[in-house]
Amino acid sequence: MGKSSKDKRDIFYRLAKEQGWRARSAFKLLQADETFNLLEGVTRAVDLCAAPGGWSQVLSKRLYEPRTPEEREQVKIIAVDMQGMAPIDGVTQLREDITKEETAEAIIKFFDGKKAQLVVSDGAPDVTGMHDWDAYMQAQLLLSALSISTYILEEGGSFMGKVYRAANTSDVYLQLQRFFKDVCIFKPSASRNSSIEAFVVCRQFTMPEGHVPCNLSLEWFDKPEEALRNITGIRDYKVVHLPFVAHQCEYDADLSYELDEKYEQKDAVQKPLTAAYTEVLEKTRSMSLKYNSFVVHHDEETPPAEPSTSSKPEQS
Numbered sequence: 672m673g674k675s676s677k678d679k680r681d682i683f684y685r686l687a688k689e690q691g692w693r694a695r696s697a698f699k700l701l702q703a704d705e706t707f708n709l710l711e712g713v714t715r716a717v718d719l720c721a722a723p724g725g726w727s728q729v730l731s732k733r734l735y736e737p738r739t740p741e742e743r744e745q746v747k748i749i750a751v752d753m754q755g756m757a758p759i760d761g762v763t764q765l766r767e768d769i770t771k772e773e774t775a776e777a778i779i780k781f782f783d784g785k786k787a788q789l790v791v792s793d794g795a796p797d798v799t800g801m802h803d804w805d806a807y808m809q810a811q812l813l814l815s816a817l818s819i820s821t822y823i824l825e826e827g828g829s830f831m832g833k834v835y836r837a838a839n840t841s842d843v844y845l846q847l848q849r850f851f852k853d854v855c856i857f858k859p860s861a862s863r864n865s866s867i868e869a870f871v872v873c874r875q876f877t878m879p880e881g882h883v884p885c886n887l888s889l890e891w892f893d894k895p896e897e898a899l900r901n902i903t904g905i906r907d908y909k910v911v912h913l914p915f916v917a918h919q920c921e922y923d924a925d926l927s928y929e930l931d932e933k934y935e936q937k938d939a940v941q942k943p944l945t946a947a948y949t950e951v952l953e954k955t956r957s958m959s960l961k962y963n964s965f966v967v968h969h970d971e972e973t974p975p976a977e978p979s980t981s982s983k984p985e986q987s
């Protein structure tokens with residue numbers, strides 16, 4: 672596929688390059704803000720699973736850049752990811768795994784006794800293509816993001832996180848409803864209708880009486896049989912129906928748009944520092960697995976960095 676054919680096929684990918692966003696996912700946070708005013712009045716924010724930094728750019732542009740130098744001193748934004756990302760004004764980076772206890776501790780330390788007003792998480796595990804497993808791993812990542820929020824969100828604060836709508840998602844919704852008075856599912860127009868991806872937008876954080884902040888996903892791992900039933904779907908689910916809010920705009924993420932004759936193809940604003948799938952490719956290689964028996968779909972939000980020739984999968 673030529674570079675410009677991706678521009679034609681994916682309007683938000685093209686707009687991201689035109690408007691200077693590192694990833695098309697930036698539009699998802701912008702659209703959430705447009706719908707819920709999530710960023711209004713926020714000066715302390717956490718961006719979990721932030722690389723390559725599209726959402727952090729939005730936080731910087733909205734919360735940091737418009738302020739005077741004195742006001743900027745009060746703005747605290749931290750971006751956490753296992754992968755590195757190029758610097759962004761006003762954003763402190765932490766290269767860590769969000770499922771680890773130490774990461775929560777490092778974030779608490781960053782806020783120096785104060786609490787955050789907003790936590791956002793666009794985390795996605797490496798997709799295997801096995802739908803139930805991917806959805807389960809996604810739910811675990813969201814629970815880790817929620818766990819961190821229970822340590823560092825102030826009363827009344829907001830949380831937005833990515834979910835894959837699947838069988839086990841009701842369990843996650845139940846957890847979210849324990850901590851937030853207002854929880855809904857949000858589908859930004861930058862998120863393809865053909866994708867199971869959606870976002871939970873949770874407002875009015877309230878710590879339940881007697882709850883001591885902890886790793887909520889570990890609670891699950893302590894009950895492996897329960898977890899297994901979650902994956903295989905053999906269980907009577909308490910299905911939780913949340914309000915569904917869809918963002919609408921002039922563009923449809925599932926449509927292709929013709930390019931103008933004068934259209935000039937632009938390079939990506941900032942390529943990821945490491946390819947999301949490099950590590951998986953290395954593992955695949957070392958396990959001598961044939962590529963076609965272990966399919967890895969890389970995230971199409973950002974232009975993938977080229978894997979080095981040494982890590983190219985074996986083609987059968």
Ligand SMILES: C[S@@+](CC[C@H](N)C(=O)[O-])C[C@H]1O[C@@H](n2cnc3c(N)ncnc32)[C@H](O)[C@@H]1O
Nearest residue numbers: 694720722723724725726753768769793794795
């Ligand atoms: C879809 S990308 C995030 C895109 C980002 N919101 C943006 O706008 O540029 C998902 C990210 O989740 C990160 N991730 C996945 N699991 C993680 C974990 N356990 N801890 C920290 N980051 C994780 C990946 O490294 C990847 O960078």
